[in-house]
Amino acid sequence: MAAASDRVFKLLVLPGDGIGPEIIRETLRIVDWARNAGLRIELSEGLAGGASIDAVGAPIAEDVVEQALASDAVLFGAVGGPKWDHLPRAQRPEMGILRLRQALDLYANLRPAVCFDELLDASALKPELIRGLDILIVREATAGVYFSLPRANEVGPDGQRRAYDTQAYTEGQIARVCRTAFELARTRQRRVCSVDKANVMETGALWRAVATEVAADYPDVELSHMYADNCAMQLVRRPDQFDVIVTDNLFGDILSDAAAALTGSLGLLPSASLCGLGQGGRSRGLYEPIHGSAPDIAGQGVANPIATILSFALCLRWSFDRADLADRLERAVRHVVYSGVRTPDIAHAGIAAVSTIEMTDAVLTALHAQ
Numbered sequence: 110m111a112a113a114s115d116r117v118f119k120l121l122v123l124p125g126d127g128i129g130p131e132i133i134r135e136t137l138r139i140v141d142w143a144r145n146a147g148l149r150i151e152l153s154e155g156l157a158g159g160a161s162i163d164a165v166g167a168p169i170a171e172d173v174v175e176q177a178l179a180s181d182a183v184l185f186g187a188v189g190g191p192k193w194d195h196l197p198r199a200q201r202p203e204m205g206i207l208r209l210r211q212a213l214d215l216y217a218n219l220r221p222a223v224c225f226d227e228l229l230d231a232s233a234l235k236p237e238l239i240r241g242l243d244i245l246i247v248r249e250a251t252a253g254v255y256f257s258l259p260r261a262n263e264v265g266p267d268g269q270r271r272a273y274d275t276q277a278y279t280e281g282q283i284a285r286v287c288r289t290a291f292e293l294a295r296t297r298q299r300r301v302c303s304v305d306k307a308n309v310m311e312t313g314a315l316w317r318a319v320a321t322e323v324a325a326d327y328p329d330v331e332l333s334h335m336y337a338d339n340c341a342m343q344l345v346r347r348p349d350q351f352d353v354i355v356t357d358n359l360f361g362d363i364l365s366d367a368a369a370a371l372t373g374s375l376g377l378l379p380s381a382s383l384c385g386l387g388q389g390g391r392s393r394g395l396y397e398p399i400h401g402s403a404p405d406i407a408g409q410g411v412a413n414p415i416a417t418i419l420s421f422a423l424c425l426r427w428s429f430d431r432a433d434l435a436d437r438l439e440r441a442v443r444h445v446v447y448s449g450v451r452t453p454d455i456a457h458a459g460i461a462a463v464s465t466i467e468m469t470d471a472v473l474t475a476l477h478a479q
């Protein structure tokens with residue numbers, strides 16, 4: 110293996126739709142900073158989502174999937190928008206990201222929700238409830254109800270329209286994501302809360318049983334179980350009780366948007382999708398904000414780029430083996446937030462909000478001042 114300084118890392122960039130290209134454009138300025146700091150990155154760019162549908166008639170072309178498989182990391186914006194909402198499910202933009210997660214077997218979707226003290230006023234909750242908040246949601250991302258078959262939206266034998274999806278998990282799919290959660294808990298407060306609906310769903314009962322079995326290999330980590338509906342309530346009642354949450358694809362999707370509101374904005378939360386932690390800092394991963402393409406603000410230049418910039422920090426840490434640069438980038442973002450620079454989503458009355466570009470300018474200034 111080449112030494113870290115010799116290695117050229119391949120980064121595939123897929124901006125997508127809506128605010129995707131706006132936040133990716135800015136994050137590429139941060140990628141340039143990393144290159145100037147000595148990291149050798151070979152960049153390529155491709156189409157995903159609605160942009161790909163418009164150009165080639167599919168939410169992601171197979172050669173783009175091949176390119177992703179041949180890359181060390183993918184930096185993803187967001188896909189989707191009203192223009193493509195009428196399309197049949199399999200042809201919609203969202204299939205682009207689902208296909209990538211599955212093709213790259215990125216079963217562990219890490220969604221850290223950290224509250225910056227300076228943003229206590231931007232949160233939906235009282236400051237005393239969220240001060241010091243640091244939750245890691247580990248969401249299973251390649252199985253469950255987003256992928257399982259059969260599914261249909263059809264006219265049934267009685268002439269009524271009917272629709273169904275299937276929630277299915279194997280023990281292997283549950284065990285591997287639970288292992289990732291336990292491994293990560295060992296680097297934190299050593300507490301895992303496994304979230305399911307074991308009271309009403311067969312998949313929930315299996316999830317709970319497998320999480321308990323996996324826990325036997327991690328006697329130093331405390332495991333608790335919680336039903337997903339209660340978890341949603343506990344997240345807004347007393348979020349500081351959580352360290353690592355491990356849960357399925359659907360619950361993880363929903364609970365992480367709720368966790369974002371605790372930190373102040375959906376525009377702040379990054380994510381890393383990994384095929385486990387086996388490769389350490391050289392894992393192949395896909396990095397994207399947890400939010401979507403935000404059609405309501407697209408084209409206005411006001412989207413918060415922090416979620417995507419912090420996703421690149423995760424890429425530096427998990428795929429490019431440069432925890433040092435990741436730390437510097439995260440410090441710079443913290444500094445900018447502390448100094449009161451705010452896009453509209455985190456601004457409060459009495460301060461002038463900055464644009465997507467100005468927020469990135471501020472992060473770059475902070476990086477260069479370090």
Ligand SMILES: NC(=O)C1=CN([C@@H]2O[C@H](COP(=O)(O)OP(=O)(O)OC[C@H]3O[C@@H](n4cnc5c(N)ncnc54)[C@H](O)[C@@H]3O)[C@@H](O)[C@H]2O)C=CC1
Pocket residue numbers: 128186187188189190191203206374375376377397399400401402403404405406411412413414416454
């Ligand atoms: N991974 C992906 O590509 C995802 C795609 N989507 C797609 O995105 C489209 C819009 O979905 P929504 O439900 O509206 O969710 P969304 O996450 O795009 O937006 C929800 C709300 O948060 C705001 N928001 C999101 N990101 C922001 C940012 N960076 N800065 C400031 N405000 C921000 C939006 O303006 C909106 O008010 C849909 O087509 C959906 O399918 C949704 C989630 C994930």
Ligand SMILES: CC(C)CC(=O)C(=O)O
Pocket residue numbers: 203206207362399400
């Ligand atoms: C396929 C995505 C649109 C689902 C989602 O909301 C997410 O992964 O955060």
Ligand SMILES: [Mg+2]
Pocket residue numbers: 362363366399
């Ligand atoms: Mg989501």
